[in-house]
Amino acid sequence: MKRNRLFTAICLAAATLLTACTQDELAEPGNTLPDGAYPLQIGRVSITAESSAKPWTRVAENETDGMGSHWTGGERIGVRIGDNEETGLYIINVDDAGNVTVTPETPVYWKNSRTAEVTAWYPATDGTVNLRDQERNGLTYVLHGIGTGDHQTPVTLSFTHQLAKVRVVTKGTARVGGIDIHNNPVSCNIRQGKIIQDMFMKDRVPMRQTTCQDGTECWEANVVPGEEIQYIIVTNKNLNISHSCEISPNITPEAGKVHTITITANSEGTQTIDLSTLTDTREIADNGTYYVTGTGQYGIRVTGGGKPDIHLEDARISVSSGNAISITGGTPTIHVKGNDNEVSSSDGAGIYVAENSTVTITGSSRSDVLTVTGNNGSSGIGGYVIDDNNHQSANSGNINIENVTLYAYSSSPSTKETVSPGLGSTGNATCQSITIDNAAVHAYGCGGTNWSTPAIGNGMDWMGNTASSTPTVTISNNSEVHAHRGERNGRSFADYIGRAGTSSFPYSDVIATVDASSVVYKYTGDGNTPDE
Incomplete structure (x- = not known):
């Protein structure tokens, strides 16, 4: 599963999952449909950031600006139609030209001809999401998507992020070797793309080193929204010494938004002009x-x-x-x-x-x-x-x-x-x-x-x-x-x-x-x- 990048607002066309039935086979509105006859069709898949001055998003980050997004291929999304408890599994495919198609691994089918809300989520598997290993394994993502359609119309799925993103931009003369977020949730439980717990185990969350569009060194991590961040811990690469830095004012991350912190870390003895x-x-x-x-x-x-x-x-x-x-x-x-x-x-x-x-x-x-x-x-x-x-x-x-x-x-x-x-x-x-x-x-x-x-x-x-x-x-x-x-x-x-x-x-x-x-x-x- 490719979880190592984020998604900004993009729209990715996906091919019809399975061939639709011919028009004369369609049932009347409200009627029960034959089992297995009308597979869900996905016409478009979009990933939309929440309203923010600096939105993030991406399954894989664009190299140019770090704020764009694209599917890399191989991502699996879970899908459910209406209140039906039956869930499906679909795979995102991307060819060398960047064209996106979607193929079913476990398809879901329309049960009746009424319009219904379609729910989708990423990652496709429920359970515990680890936020502690982003430094080594790449950024972690949780997405929840919805769309509306029926058995005759391909559905457009629009995803939103359930985690928040924290970015620390470093300036100064010191060589920063690592940055951790202090006393923050190190994991969360998810079900169908939603965080389902209120109490979290907290510890240091190591951040992933990357480069901003302007070439500035920065560090990123995706975190549970609503959990206040008061301190970050900065490690001097040359001396292997860590310092605790208070964030003033404290920040409370919001889902789907980037929260940028800028710090100046100077080596001991540096004189500022x-x-x-x-x-x-x-x-x-x-x-x-x-x-x-x-x-x-x-x-x-x-x-x-x-x-x-x-x-x-x-x-x-x-x-x-x-x-x-x-x-x-x-x-x-x-x-x-x-x-x-x-x-x-x-x-x-x-x-x-x-x-x-x-x-x-x-x-x-x-x-x-x-x-x-x-x-x-x-x-x-x-x-x-x-x-x-x-x-x-x-x-x-x-x-x-x-x-x-x-x-x-x-x-x-x-x-x-x-x-x-x-x-x-x-x-x-x-x-x-x-x-x-x-x-x-x-x-x-x-x-x-x-x-x-x-x-x-x-x-x-x-x-x-x-x-x-x-x-x-x-x-x-x-x-x-x-x-x-x-x-x-x-x-x-x-x-x-x-x-x-x-x-x-x-x-x-x-x-x-x-x-x-x-x-x-x-x-x-x-x-x-x-x-x-």
Whole structure:
């Protein structure tokens, strides 16, 4: 029995279970029908969530959003017609194309020609439902369905959930190894898809780890409705230590509804930076762990020779001048969590990395997304303009991008004439290296009438001077790079990765080491159609 997934509102067509009798064989309304002559016909099977801002449902969960549903095939549903105690057993079948049919294992028959309510349930077998093993065996489901019909009309069965769903979304720097619901029913007795007991044995209910649509780690369990949840127990994966967390306010789950709890679990010693409360740039000069969240107009400056871990989650830094994140020393690691992280400056680099410094930008998977924007001549990540009039730009160091999705933008200057790529050096300054490992990178250069910058590589000053060498660019381990070189009126003079160019000195190359498992898509401008 496939009980390891939930069902959202879907309608699944099912084939007629058995061939109906011909019209001239039908009995008059109200008359008794011959035994075994008129099998129940099921025309449609639907699974409907109760009214909720966040409904759940599914026998098997859709991979795209975790809120859709579909039958996987092999599910057995019990069926009864009217008050007749005779019950049938029917099997859901799904072919490779997703077409659904229903076949009887033990059919039921109409006894008379009157319209009657048809009752159905899942699972088909009455008894005790175990809620304690969902962590290992998948989510548990209890469904009750009804429909109305007669011996001449196929019946549509509409199911509703009898259990409630609890989802815990985890944020923070700690590695969560497990979550249990404290003091909750670990089983319930059911009869024909209904919970039939009032008193329950209670203990810890382990939750199943999964991933939400936005890539956020979450934990789920289906629970008995009406039983208040006051605490959850969170286990630190690294330390194997459990902590009891009070839920405030307490929740009382309702059947057919999703109840979402969001917790922030930080490792011991983590310092939280709430961007919305900053009144000046926050300086980091040690080896600490920092959790950065919220929206703010002041940036972060990393100084000294430390190796801090900086975690960005739901973090949006937007500064009006200077660099949004400035790394003037050390080797920080920026950990990206979730898909709602943005770092930008209106007059500087999104992330400046000083010469001989190294930044590593990493996530747990490519569902973790960071968008970085530099403006007015500065790079998205790399260098920035010091003095445009005197052709001074800051050299930049080493940029490592791993296991994450990154968007890096430069822009045409508004008050300066120095230009930059999305990733790399500014003006005539240098950038040491850019390494892309198992990551998806979308980089955007900029362009003017007679000049262009690459997506990744060098910039150019207002005299047309550029660095004497390009940064060492290495792309490996199944990486995917979308290189958008800058353009104006459909013309570009820059490499995709490498050199900035002019109408007098145009380029069109990829100067990078790319392994066989990785790919570089080449674009001119911001469009979505590659040049080749």
